[in-house]
Amino acid sequence: MRTLLSLLRELPPDIDIDIVRERAFREETLNFALSRHQGGDLLILGDDVLFTEGWYATLVKYQRDDIILGFPMLYPDTEIIQDHGYDLVDIDGKISLLPSLRGETKKRVAVRDCDAVCGCAMFIGGKVWQALPKFSLEGKNRWGEAIYGFLAKKKGFSLKVLDHFLYHFGKSTKSNKDKAYSSESFLLEKDIWGKIVDKYVPKSFVKRKIERKISTALKELMHSGQKILIYGVGSVADFIAKDKLAILNKSGRIGFCSGLPEEAGVLFHGNNIGYYQGVDFSQYDRVLITVLGKEQEIYRLLKEQVGDSQIDYIFEEKKGDCFYYDLRTIKEG
CATH class of the missing domain: 3.40.50 (Rossmann fold)
Structure with missing residues (x-):
């Protein structure tokens, strides 16, 4: 409810809102939502974000039908940055998805290109949605939106993170009773991520070595x-x-x-x-x-x-x- 209330403070009344119940896992829910979409631009939301004053004007300023946009996130009730987008990096020979500015104190940030954004407040332009009408189930309730972004970039679409912070509680995908879809275990997640990298991440996407x-x-x-x-x-x-x-x-x-x-x-x-x-x-x-x-x-x-x-x-x-x-x-x- 708090997500919806914060959304409605600035969202124009002529924009349609479609509320869907969570399916077995995140990507299945997203695909169900997309199956109901009639076309045009789309803003996908989780129930664990809080919108802050000025978010809608920021989105409108940068929205296009050939782009994916995300918001930088703060940890709830703090001024600590959770991410300013995510970047593919090579860490000791292994490709990882690194959250930009994590742990730093909130500061002025710029709109920038990145490799992934937080999927709990993700804008998808109409042309992107037409080209990619489904999310890969291989994201396993973790990286479906990231895979979607990788595929969009392969098709030549832009992906950017904006310069306006929201609050993110980060619990929507961790409440699944099936540990295969919700566990934070590195040992489980590294195998899932490795398969995603092999299938969806070209080496040309990785620009930084750590x-x-x-x-x-x-x-x-x-x-x-x-x-x-x-x-x-x-x-x-x-x-x-x-x-x-x-x-x-x-x-x-x-x-x-x-x-x-x-x-x-x-x-x-x-x-x-x-x-x-x-x-x-x-x-x-x-x-x-x-x-x-x-x-x-x-x-x-x-x-x-x-x-x-x-x-x-x-x-x-x-x-x-x-x-x-x-x-x-x-x-x-």
């Missing part, structure tokens, strides 16, 4: 002889575990745990992942949180179980085309 490095302090921790439990089995933990200077598993000093039940028992770099509620934290000297930007949330989750173990976290610093991972000690806040 290198990742770990700090001396982090390397020293890995060689310190202490027993370390790594919380989070995402891309950061995967990178640290692969780093040739961080030999994590050979001495049995390193364990992995997750807050996602569906990851429990899965093999990750030679270790079975533990679910955090079943882990014996007393067996470890240090706990290392590798989920970027969520260290306080995870600290609150773990602090009563951890006992005397020190809790550290990974801090990511972006220096041009290098992502630098450093070690920080958690401070309650």
